[in-house]
Amino acid sequence: MACAYPTVHALAEQRRGAPRGRVDPARRAAYDVLRAVDEDDAYVNLVLPPLLRDRGIAGRDAAFATELTHGTVRRSGTYDLILDHLAPKGIDAPVRDVLRLGTHQLLGMRVPSHAAISTSVDLVRTAVGHRPAGFVNAVLRKVDRLDEAAWVDRVAPPAEQDPIGRLSVEHAHPRWVVEALRDALAAGPTDGDALDDLAALLSADNEPPRVTLVARPGLADVGELGVAGAEPGHWSPYAVRLTEGGDPAAIDAVRDGRAGVQDEGSQLVALAATSAALDGPDARWLDLCAGPGGKAALTAALAAPRGAHLVANEVAPHRARLVAAAVRRLPDVEVVTHDGRTLELPPFDRVLVDAPCTGLGALRRRPEARWRRRPEDVGELVRLQRALLVRAVELTRPGGVVTYATCSPHLAETRGVVEDVLAGREDVTLLDATAALPQVPDLAGTGPYVQLWPHRHGTDAMFVAQLRRR
Template identity: 60%
Template sequence: MAPRTARDRRDRNRRPGGPRRPEDLVRRTAYEVVRAVQTRDAYANLLLPGRLRDRGLTGRDAALATELTYGTLRGRGTYDAILQVCSDRPLHRIDGPLLDVLRLGVHQLLGTRIPPHAAVGTAVELARSVAGPGQAKFANAVLRKVATRDLAAWLAIVAPEGDEVGRLSVTHSHPRWIVTALRDALGADRAEIEALLAADNERPRVTLVARPGRATAAELVEAGAEPAPYSPLAAVLPEGDPAAIDAVRDGRAAVQDEASQLVALALADTPLDGPDARWLDMCAGPGGKAGLLAGLAAGRDARLLACDVQPHRAGLVRRAVDGRTGVAVVDGTAPAWRPGSFDRVLLDAPCTGLGALRRRPEARWRREPSSLAELGPLQRRLLASALEAVRPGGVVAYVTCSPHLAETRVVVDDVLRDRADVERLDSPQAVRRVAAGALDGLGDGPYAQFWPHRHGTDAMFLALLRRTA
């Protein structure tokens, strides 16, 4: 006899006590990652690949789980505004697990091509699983209201008029304080801030780096990647798993944003007065820039010391560098080395990560303005320590993956205000000198600022500083 209900039909496709169908696993996986980000401060880019592997999700199933996860995290601000209109409860009174299911359902309805009946049905089933039958009825009612309009129509309703920051915040799903900070840092017109916020919500391409002396960009292109526009060491993977490329699997190449590559190349290329034998990466974890610098140093018979204050991050650095590179657990604010010990110093300072919102969309909801107050003093202490670590004639690169003025030029200007022994170098010129292609839009100097909407990279900041005495 044929199954009588939709649930009967679903149960017929599942062995008693057996695993869920792939579509159930896809949504369950996305939900669990979103929930872990919300409750455990997990990082989606670290958690999701393991979940996909453990559950055998590949191909289209893995791609859908990835889209549902990142799309829900990126769109949370917009989706919450829509849910508030469609719900008879304030959002803060909706249980956390159910609210994350609703966000996932709204993304399926408004951010994908999944048919509305399938989007609602799968979200309701997920709500029943995590919150019970009563909550599933509530989810069904709310999501059916959401399904009555498309995203553009909802934005016309929920984006506040007469409040430009509020409109941008809701339309592009960024907290208000981040919209304001990005607008101040960009210093551009309305169209460009719109472009930047939109770029933050685009899924970035996977950029690879050929570690110097171990692989080449040409090898990566031969393996199926495409030439990258700026870094001579980079190639772009249009699709697929980076680990499928031999050089990546062998550790001779890695995933690394082009801006991250270029700031390290600019430091290594800056002319020095005197010897060039001892390099330092002060906050090296997880090891992307250290892996690049290690290869460059080896090519010049120089030695790199890569440090991090956290042992597990230092362990990640060890995997990224060769045997010539020293790796140590060191607090950069109270180092063990003598002043003036190094010729080149990279300080990739801890920051809010607002420059990497494309790759880590959850950072926009995890950070608060108070984060700046916590990080600012640390950034200043680390930069002062880096300037003490470099010898006269040597160069320090102060780098952050954030364009926020309080983490970039304000930090540098504050530290250098009472120092007559440090010279600001022309960082945009230094970056253009190492770039393989024309690279504009970095600013007028002396600092360089990359932008997602201008360069297709993270919003990386670079200040090159020479110790003069």
């Protein structure tokens, strides 16, 4: 996708006869990614890195392009309110992306006003044409009259009248997402003011996440990942957090598959799934929704010294290939491609269901997800999650344990799914999942569910529940 899109865009430029080559490569790369997100439903984290490599953008220019792209996409909802306030007659999508980039430089980055505005004018001339250049110049000059806080005061409802609406604009989250996160926080333990806790979570969602690596046990040691600016993870003994950026693929252990890039919350899911106490044998493990393979690789690495065999199932063939690549150095792993709802295999001792979800727990690293998801997506995903969990229980032998996880704290996708599956069943017992993660002390006494949070644990907002088949 990263290679195809610029080619199509370049052809469109040639048809318009627009001048080319007047914009610095970093800003042009950011613009091309925004157009791919808008037109092709692309993902920033998949499109931007190869585009930067293909165009030879590195060092400080690559860092600038990364912050400009991620920051613009992350805050685009709030920027759109400002732009629509200034241009109520409407803005064409390509011009809007130029204005979003310029607005982020003015309000969200320390780019001098003249540089942010003049480069945006050059960008629209190059990418769209001469006609909207004056419009872009005029709108951005108006944006520059106020700072971001003042603009929020102008376009957001007052906090005393509509605190959720205010937080939605201030922290650039759709209102329905803010409401869902508020409800999820309220369902667990809270300290202090609930709105302050919610604001802290939304603020954490807008902070670029630290790159976290996993040293797959038996293949690599955390010492091998100790590059400049690295430090141990908070909770996983296999985690290393990078503090100075850099390309993880430059690390030998990552490049050859002995280590990988994996959020510490995802590592904790694998640790919980492999440490829950069983009744009986512990030799057959299943990852029911294994793509793209990070949890499967860590699970397989933990299985190997215990003599356990892992079956990693993934419904999508291209994602199954990613799983196979992730586990290629690990013994006794079988990758299969099947719909997890109808998978037929002999019973397993452990089953992990890392179910497809809205991804509301990973908004830090997937900036486009908050604007792409809709409330109506939840119902369809819940039906899928429920079916996968039911099948996971059926594939678990008596005495075995199912670990259900989502990268979303939405109550319907988390405890709602678990409680629906438990209702009316006498062959399943809900376990206290916090017991499987004693290294996270603030989880103690909060069970039976585990809910991690970016603002409390520095991880994605992973949910974990565990069930034992009687």
